[in-house]
């Protein structure tokens with residue numbers, strides 16, 4: 001990585017985001033990644049997006065699924081962000097989750113969730129911008145969100 005690349009990571013990290021879990025059933029088991037790049041895109045049609053690194057080994061499995069779940073983690077779910085965002089180990093160990101009929105995996109107790117299908121995937125540098133069409137969704141505004149800033153999990157409380 002170039003010196004500029006190192007700086008990009010540090011400076012991109014100054015932009016505070018939430019933490020989403022993008023997940024689905026693969027071979028009957030939950031598979032997923034953590035994503036700080038989740039962004040709502042469009043109201044009509046309802047679209048959201050996530051940027052996925054080309055190095056992801058989980059995304060090629062997930063994108064083949066008919067539906068994919070996106071859960072916006074609550075402040076009480078830092079352990080879920082760490083577990084699902086870890087490179088190794090069972091990412092759903094100790095995580096309460098449920099599967100939809102279509103095979104989306106949603107994290108219980110999240111501050112919002114979306115049941116989605118992949119609409120479009122656009123190559124952009126070393127990531128793909130994945131646009132999802134939202135089929136179902138809900139939010140619990142009484143659950144404060146988990147915040148990710150400067151490589152650190154934070155809470156608004």
Ligand SMILES: Cc1cc2nc3c(=O)[nH]c(=O)nc-3n(C[C@H](O)[C@H](O)[C@H](O)COP(=O)(O)O)c2cc1C
Pocket residue numbers: 019033034035036037038051052053055056057058059081082084085086087148
């Ligand atoms: C807080 C946090 C946010 C992350 N956000 C993204 C993201 O937006 N896009 C991405 O491709 N990977 C992101 N990752 C990394 C993935 O969760 C995962 O570690 C990576 O895809 C490698 O795993 P895989 O090879 O199983 O896909 C994030 C990790 C953490 C801990």
